[in-house]
Amino acid sequence: MQYVSTRAAASAASSSSQQFSDILLGGLAVDGGLFLPSAYPQVTGAELDAWRQLSYADLAFEILRKFATDIPEADLRALTAKTYTKEVYKNARKGEKASQITPLRVLEEGDNGTKLVLQALSNGPTLAFKDMAMQLLGNLFEYTLAKQDAQLNIFGATSGDTGSAAEYAMRGKKGIRVFMLSPHKKMSAFQTAQMFSLQDPNIFNIAIEGVFDDAQDMVKAVSNDLPFKAKQKIGTVNSINWARVVAQVVYYFRGYLSATTSNDQKVSFTVPSGNFGNICAGHIARMMGLPIDKLVAATNENDVLDEFFRTGVYRVRKSAETYHTSSPSMDISKASNFERFIYDLVGRDGDRTRALFQKVESHGGFDLSGKPGSDGDEFKLVAKYGFKSGKSTHEDRLNTIRDVADDYGIVIDTHTADGIKVARENLEPGVTMIVLETALAAKFNETILDALGEDAERPEGFENIEDLPQKFVVMPPDVEKMKAYIAANTGL
Numbered sequence: 338m339q340y341v342s343t344r345a346a347a348s349a350a351s352s353s354s355q356q357f358s359d360i361l362l363g364g365l366a367v368d369g370g371l372f373l374p375s376a377y378p379q380v381t382g383a384e385l386d387a388w389r390q391l392s393y394a395d396l397a398f399e400i401l402r403k404f405a406t407d408i409p410e411a412d413l414r415a416l417t418a419k420t421y422t423k424e425v426y427k428n429a430r431k432g433e434k435a436s437q438i439t440p441l442r443v444l445e446e447g448d449n450g451t452k453l454v455l456q457a458l459s460n461g462p463t464l465a466f467k468d469m470a471m472q473l474l475g476n477l478f479e480y481t482l483a484k485q486d487a488q489l490n491i492f493g494a495t496s497g498d499t500g501s502a503a504e505y506a507m508r509g510k511k512g513i514r515v516f517m518l519s520p521h522k523k524m525s526a527f528q529t530a531q532m533f534s535l536q537d538p539n540i541f542n543i544a545i546e547g548v549f550d551d552a553q554d555m556v557k558a559v560s561n562d563l564p565f566k567a568k569q570k571i572g573t574v575n576s577i578n579w580a581r582v583v584a585q586v587v588y589y590f591r592g593y594l595s596a597t598t599s600n601d602q603k604v605s606f607t608v609p610s611g612n613f614g615n616i617c618a619g620h621i622a623r624m625m626g627l628p629i630d631k632l633v634a635a636t637n638e639n640d641v642l643d644e645f646f647r648t649g650v651y652r653v654r655k656s657a658e659t660y661h662t663s664s665p666s667m668d669i670s671k672a673s674n675f676e677r678f679i680y681d682l683v684g685r686d687g688d689r690t691r692a693l694f695q696k697v698e699s700h701g702g703f704d705l706s707g708k709p710g711s712d713g714d715e716f717k718l719v720a721k722y723g724f725k726s727g728k729s730t731h732e733d734r735l736n737t738i739r740d741v742a743d744d745y746g747i748v749i750d751t752h753t754a755d756g757i758k759v760a761r762e763n764l765e766p767g768v769t770m771i772v773l774e775t776a777l778a779a780k781f782n783e784t785i786l787d788a789l790g791e792d793a794e795r796p797e798g799f800e801n802i803e804d805l806p807q808k809f810v811v812m813p814p815d816v817e818k819m820k821a822y823i824a825a826n827t828g829l
C-alpha cells in the first residue's frame with residue numbers, strides 16, 4: 338500500500354509515495370498536504386460476512402493489514418490483540434459488555450421502521466473516543482521505535498481530550514516522552530486531574546500562563562525551528578495523523594456488522610464533529626465498500642462543517658469568532674482533516690486541492706457551490722458520498738440530555754447530545770441510525786448538573802481523582818524557556 342499527499346502535483350504523485358511506517362511518525366507531507374492511500378483497499382461481501390463474528394481485536398487486524406502492508410502480519414496481530422482488550426476499555430455502562438470494546442445500545446425503534454442506536458466509543462482510560470486510536474498509536478510507536486532503536490518526543494498542546502488520550506497511551510512506553518502544554522487553570526477540574534495525576538517519568542505536563550491559542554502558538558514556534566525539532570526528535574500525535582484515522586475506520590465496520598445480519602441492510606452514522614477526523618474515517622470505510630447509507634456530521638454552534646454540507650461554502654472562522662461552548666471538543670474553527678475529503682471530492686486532483694487550501698490561507702475559505710464566481714461546482718457530488726449535516730446549540734444540548742435520561746434511562750455527554758439531536762432529524766424508515774458516543778458524561782459534569790440537577794455517574798476508579806497528587810510545571814508563554822525545558826529533560 339502506497340500513500341500520496343493530497344497536494345501532490347500530478348507529475349510527482351508516484352515518485353513521492355511512501356509506506357505506512359514512513360508516515361506513522363510524521364505529520365504533514367513535505368508539500369503541506371495530508372497523506373492518503375493511493376487507492377482505497379476494497380472489501381468483499383464474503384469478507385464482511387466472515388468478519389461479522391470476529392472479536393474487535395481480530396477485526397482491527399483484518400482492516401489494518403490492508404493499510405499497514407509493511408508491518409509483518411504476526412506483529413500487527415499481536416499489536417491489535419494487546420490494544421483492544423476489555424481491561425483497557427473497561428468503563429462500559431451497566432448492561433454493556435466491555436469485551437465488545439464498542440458495544441451498541443438500541444435507544445429507540447419507531448413504529449415507522451426507524452431505529453436509533455448508540456455505539457459506545459468512550460470506554461477507554463480517558464473516557465473519550467480518542468482512546469480508540471491513541472491506544473493503538475502508543476503500541477505502534479513503541480514497536481516501531483524499538484525496531485529502529487530510536488526515540489520520539491511527542492510535543493503538543495491540548496484543551497482537554499487529545500492531550501489526556503495521548504498521555505494515557507504513551508505512559509511508561511520505552512523510547513517515548515510526552516511534553517503536553519495546556520492553558521493554566523482553563524481545563525475542567527476532571528480533565529486537569531486526569532492529566533496531572535500521572536506520575537510516570539516520561540510524561541511532562543506544562544501549564545502555560547495564557548489561553549489555548551498561546552499554548553498552540555508555542556507548539557508552532559518550536560516546531561518551526563527545524564534544527565531543534567530534528568535534534569530533539571520531536572513528533573506530534575495531532576488529529577491529522579494517518580494511523581489515528583485508520584484505527585477509527587475499524588469501529589465503523591464493527592458498528593455496521595453488529596447492527597446487521599446481512600450486507601443488504603442499511604446503516605447510517607451520525608458523528609459529533611470538530612476536526613473531521615472521526616467522520617473522515619467513516620468516509621474511508623464507505624469508500625472501502627462498507628455499505629454505509631448516510632454519514633451525518635453534527636456540529637455545535639461552531640458550524641463550519643454544517644455550513645459546507647448545506648451550501649458548498651467552506652468558510653473557516655477566526656479564533657475570535659469561535660464560540661466557547663458546552664461541547665468544547667468540537668469548538669473548532671478550521672477542520673484539519675477536511676482536506677482528505679475534499680481531495681476525493683475533486684476527483685483526487687492534488688493541484689486543485691492545493692489551490693483550494695491555499696485559498697483557505699489567503700481568503701479564509703472556498704466555494705464549491707457552482708454559483709457565479711465560485712471556485713467549482715463539486716458540491717453537487719457531495720450527496721454521492723453520503724454526507725449530510727446538522728447543528729445543535731447549548732439549549733438543544735440541555736434538552737437532549739434530559740430527553741435521553743427520561744426516555745432511555747442513560748446519561749450522555751454534551752458532544753453525544755449534539756449527535757443525538759442531529760440524528761433524530763435524519764432518521765429514515767428501514768435505516769438503522771448509529772450515533773457515535775464520543776465521550777462519557779463524567780468528563781463534562783458541569784453541563785450535566787445544569788441539565789439534570791445531579792452529577793453524572795463516574796466510572797469506578799475515577800471517584801476521587803481530583804484529590805490525587807499532581808505533577809506539572811507552570812511556565813510563561815516563552816519559546817526559549819520552553820526549548821530549554823525540553824532539552825534539559827531529553828538530555829539530547
Ligand SMILES: *Cc1c(COP(=O)(O)O)cnc(C)c1O
Pocket residue numbers: 465466467498499576609610611612613614615616666667752775776
Ligand atoms: C475530539 C472530539 C470530537 C471531535 O472529533 P473530530 O475527530 O475532531 O471531528 C467530538 N467529541 C469529543 C468528545 C471529542 O473529544
